[in-house]
Amino acid sequence: MKEIVKYKRWLKNFLIVAFLSLGAICTVMPFIWMMLGSMKSLGEIIKIPPTFFPKNPTLNNFRVVFDTIAFGRYYLNSIFVSVVTTVIIVFTSALAGYVFSKFKFFAVNIMFILILSTLMIPFQMIMVPLYLVIRDLRVLDSYWALILPGLVSAFGIFLMKQFIETIPRDLIDAGRIDGCSEFGIFLKIILPLVVPALGALGIFTFMAEWNSYLWPLIVIDADSLRTIPLGLAALSTQHATRHNLVMAGASLAVIPVIVVVIIFQRHFVKGITLTGLKT
Amino acid sequence: MRLKLFSYKKSLKGKQHLFVAESLTPIMILFIVFSFFPIIFAIFLSFHKYHLLSPDKPFVGLQQYIKIWYNAVTRLSIKNSFIFASIVVPTNILITLPLALFINSVAIPRLRAFFRVSYFLPTVISLVATALVWSFLYQPNLGLFNTILKKIGLPGQKWLRSTQLVLPSIGIAYVWRDMGYNLLIFIAALEGLPKIYYEAARIDGAGWWNIFWRITLPLLSPVMSLVVVLTTIDAFQVFDLMYLMPRPAGGPINASRVLVLDIYKNAFDYLKMGYAAAGSVILFSILLILTLIQLKVLKRTWEY
Numbered sequence: 271m272k273e274i275v276k277y278k279r280w281l282k283n284f285l286i287v288a289f290l291s292l293g294a295i296c297t298v299m300p301f302i303w304m305m306l307g308s309m310k311s312l313g314e315i316i317k318i319p320p321t322f323f324p325k326n327p328t329l330n331n332f333r334v335v336f337d338t339i340a341f342g343r344y345y346l347n348s349i350f351v352s353v354v355t356t357v358i359i360v361f362t363s364a365l366a367g368y369v370f371s372k373f374k375f376f377a378v379n380i381m382f383i384l385i386l387s388t389l390m391i392p393f394q395m396i397m398v399p400l401y402l403v404i405r406d407l408r409v410l411d412s413y414w415a416l417i418l419p420g421l422v423s424a425f426g427i428f429l430m431k432q433f434i435e436t437i438p439r440d441l442i443d444a445g446r447i448d449g450c451s452e453f454g455i456f457l458k459i460i461l462p463l464v465v466p467a468l469g470a471l472g473i474f475t476f477m478a479e480w481n482s483y484l485w486p487l488i489v490i491d492a493d494s495l496r497t498i499p500l501g502l503a504a505l506s507t508q509h510a511t512r513h514n515l516v517m518a519g520a521s522l523a524v525i526p527v528i529v530v531v532i533i534f535q536r537h538f539v540k541g542i543t544l545t546g547l548k549t
Numbered sequence: 550m551r552l553k554l555f556s557y558k559k560s561l562k563g564k565q566h567l568f569v570a571e572s573l574t575p576i577m578i579l580f581i582v583f584s585f586f587p588i589i590f591a592i593f594l595s596f597h598k599y600h601l602l603s604p605d606k607p608f609v610g611l612q613q614y615i616k617i618w619y620n621a622v623t624r625l626s627i628k629n630s631f632i633f634a635s636i637v638v639p640t641n642i643l644i645t646l647p648l649a650l651f652i653n654s655v656a657i658p659r660l661r662a663f664f665r666v667s668y669f670l671p672t673v674i675s676l677v678a679t680a681l682v683w684s685f686l687y688q689p690n691l692g693l694f695n696t697i698l699k700k701i702g703l704p705g706q707k708w709l710r711s712t713q714l715v716l717p718s719i720g721i722a723y724v725w726r727d728m729g730y731n732l733l734i735f736i737a738a739l740e741g742l743p744k745i746y747y748e749a750a751r752i753d754g755a756g757w758w759n760i761f762w763r764i765t766l767p768l769l770s771p772v773m774s775l776v777v778v779l780t781t782i783d784a785f786q787v788f789d790l791m792y793l794m795p796r797p798a799g800g801p802i803n804a805s806r807v808l809v810l811d812i813y814k815n816a817f818d819y820l821k822m823g824y825a826a827a828g829s830v831i832l833f834s835i836l837l838i839l840t841l842i843q844l845k846v847l848k849r850t851w852e853y
Binding site: 293301304315362365366373385392394395396399419422424451453456477481484498499506510532538539542 | 564565566567572573576579582583584585588591594648656662664665666673674676681685690692696725730733734737785786788793813816830836
């Protein structure tokens with residue numbers, strides 16, 4: 271009897287793992303198809319019926335993508351814009367979050383409610399007026415256009431306020447008694463205590479910027495200012511039939527992100543469950 | 550007087566006020582210019598005829614909204630947005646909730662972490678890359694899906710080039726890329742459920758179906774309503790896949806034209822910014838109303 275129960279339990283676990291493995295293979299399959307496609311020659315990729323594994327694997331497509339399309343430049347643009355935006359958003363969110371959680375004057379509370387109410391606004395509602403604002407500031411088609419609207423984040427402020435709220439007031443008062451300046455208290459006492467939350471916010475801000483497409487599509491025209499998603503989309507329209515090139519471009523955009531996620535997977539999981547953040 | 554001001558600046562309260570003013574001023578300026586003003590301006594625009602290139606932009610009252618009501622294409626795009634959301638949201642939950650239960654029941658921690666990250670991987674890549682890879686998968690002659698279908702003796706499908714299949718096809722690609730979040734949220738919620746209910750149920754001899762239906766689901770209800778609301782809001786805002794997967798965007802014959810695509814095209818292809826702004830106000834209203842309804846309904850059915 272005991273044997274049977276044990277056997278049944280083992281079978282159940284085995285079936286679950288088998289099912290999950292099958293599902294995981296299906297989930298990863300598009301990535302595999304993409305990478306295999308990026309290593310096929312043009313002659314092979316337009317063959318009907320298609321092959322699964324490339325007959326003569328080649329890295330030539332990657333060279334073409336870097337040589338004829340300025341993929342290196344897109345990379346630099348994406349890194350520059352994402353890093354600048356992330357650093358500033360993390361800083362402004364922490365600072366505003368600190369003020370909103372520890373300095374509850376009437377005017378400050380009103381401002382917080384105003385900021386919070388913008389969370390419900392879909393980006394598509396403000397993209398048209400935002401485009402007009404950027405145009406009137408005369409910074410269309412420049413790095414400014416990509417960076418300026420993303421220097422503050424209502425969600426980031428809300429998140430940091432929630433975290434800083436849990437820091438006891440005594441700590442801040444102790445800093446004041448010891449003669450620390452208000453800004454010094456923020457830098458030396460508050461910031462070190464919210465590093466995990468800052469990390470989560472930083473990771474997800476970076477991912478959101480890195481993957482953002484709609485806003486750059488609206489404000490960027492010059493090829494030299496394109497970010498990776500813009501460059502990738504342009505590549506796919508210019509070379510619509512050269513699937514191997516498109517897959518090589520997609521691989522270049524996707525693989526670094528995947529490597530980073532696999533290395534930092536625990537932080538990702540923690541970040542999402544900690545904050546409910548979405549890119 | 551001077552002494553008073555000086556001492557105020559030096560006093561604790563004065564220092565704090567100064568700090569608050571100094572730190573909030575730049576942040577509030579950014580919010581005013583890039584958030585508050587655009588929101589108000591969007592509503593303002595929606596009451597005007599605002600063609601980007603024409604010099605006069607007259608006030609037209611509710612005319613843009615009336616035009617939307619009578620414009621078959623925009624109305625269709627609103628309908629398509631609802632169809633897309635009603636495909637994507639249930640599919641997402643029907644996949645992620647069982648998946649979370651299964652992953653949670655895997656006994657070996659390393660294996661559990663492995664499954665968690667493999668199902669989460671698509672979620673970190675850009676929607677643009679998703680669009681390109683899945684367009685290739687759906688390719689009628691060269692794509693993986695039709696190759697498999699033909700191999701097992703089924704007829705190949707037209708996927709993105711079929712008026713019936715285009716929205717479900719985009720929906721599948723979207724669920725693939727988007728399921729990671731809900732999966733992680735469900736897993737975390739399941740890990741946090743109190744164990745005593747399960748022990749009691751097991752002692753009473755309850756089967757897994759009863760345990761799921763009468764214990765897990767009710768306990769998950771707050772998380773469930775959050776997930777449903779957020780997934781719905783996101784589903785209405787999918788732009789990248791809609792813009793890049795069917796060629797031309799919105800096709801075939803407007804079968805995949807959703808509201809956000811309609812707003813984009815009116816604003817930046819036809820430069821009719823007033824009309825687009827009215828569309829965006831409607832998008833906001835839809836999301837607001839849907840959120841309120843969902844919160845109300847989900848709360849009622851799941852309250853224990």
